[in-house]
Amino acid sequence: MKRRVAILISGRGSNMAALIEAARAEDFPAEIAVVISNRADAGGLERAKAGGIPTVTIVSKPFGKDRAAFEAVLQAALDQHRVELICLGGFMRLFTAEFVQRWHGRMLNIHPSLLPSFPGLDPHGQALRAGVKISGATVHFVIPETDAGPIVMQGAVAVADDDTAETLAARILAIEHRIYPDALRLLASGRARLEGDICKTSANADPDGTLISPTAG
């Protein structure tokens, strides 16, 4: 049985699209049951509809700071679509600790940095200002703290001296679209398990997984 997944979005939904595409494969252990947006103007909604995925819009703005009231409506939608796992894909709204606890071990997020470096806003600018030579993307389980939690998968890219936040973001986004479906595959097939604050997987580390940057030539 495929695990039923909700993707939560606030914007363009390119990670959502990558997950929808991956889930089309017969052997993929999850199906995208619903896409939920907290913004009516999220571009990803049209992309999801075009892909034949049910969509729900729960505009969060009128709820203001009443996160619990928003989450009650959200939970009802998740129940209605019999959702078992949640993937956040650029979902720009914080959850209460209660909601996070309820979905403990069943909710993933993706963030465009090698966490725990550069959580929060403008991770690409943060990476450039720190002068790191390697950055990347991280898929992690969601905990109450923003952009933190047990790491399921990471992918790295070299940072060039002439990178801007835009060029770096574009290269990292391509990595995001590769690792998010793979991380969901691990979780949905029962191959990602939590041991306290650490996620262990039965997947193999890339034996040639070395990235040194810059190269001295």
Ligand code: GAR
């Ligand atoms: C992605 O780059 C994702 O990693 C980031 O928002 C973007 C959403 O793009 N998420 C965060 O920064 C979470 N803190 P998308 O809507 O095209 O998937």
